[in-house]
Amino acid sequence: QSVLTQPPSVSAAPGQNVTISCSGSSSNIGDNYVSWYQQLPGTAPKVLIRDNNKRPSGIPDRFSGSKSGTSATLGITGLQPGDEADYYCGTWDNSLSAWVFGGGTKVTVL
């Protein structure tokens, strides 16, 4: 059972938009920055979003992040076959004094 809650899977057709939610609490998302990671099959994770809504250089603007209260959201617009991957949210938890991740969301492009 992960501290942060994500939907196990989302799917959409190419060109469509998807959102992935990440729900936490006041001790983690509510008081800290959220980052998002993409893990393509058989590869190491890669940061997509840092500090809630900032894209590192090289990340397409099709990816966006937002945070409100104790929840965060990753948005992907214009879904592409290459976006099929597992996506994870992560943040620091003040109560646990540890980093916590969501359980991951598998994105399928239909």
Next chain:
Amino acid sequence: QLVESGGGLVQPGRSLSLSCAASGFMFEDYAMHWVRQGPGKGLEWVSGISWNSGSIGYADSVKGRFTISRDNAKNSLYLQMNSLRTEDTALYYCAKAPGVRYSYGSNWFDPWGQGTLVTVSS
């Protein structure tokens, strides 16, 4: 670039030591992490260490059994794993933090190494 090594098959209760060789950045200026991923499972943070080893943290699941350390002169990060359990079986990644601190604040994991596989089984 981050390159992990030291993984392998080990019996429950035994020890194993992992290493992560860093290159392409000033290793001594950044905090570092170990993150693991069990087979078919999600990401689990294991441990973090500040730039000068002055601040260290562990997940509850490994506290008292694992020890993180670093040698800035050798651009290397380490994870000593003792009293290994079957549930420690995972791909272990090292990852770099954006600053000197591994914990709260503006912080994330980038880049990640390719991982080294640890299998704990009798």
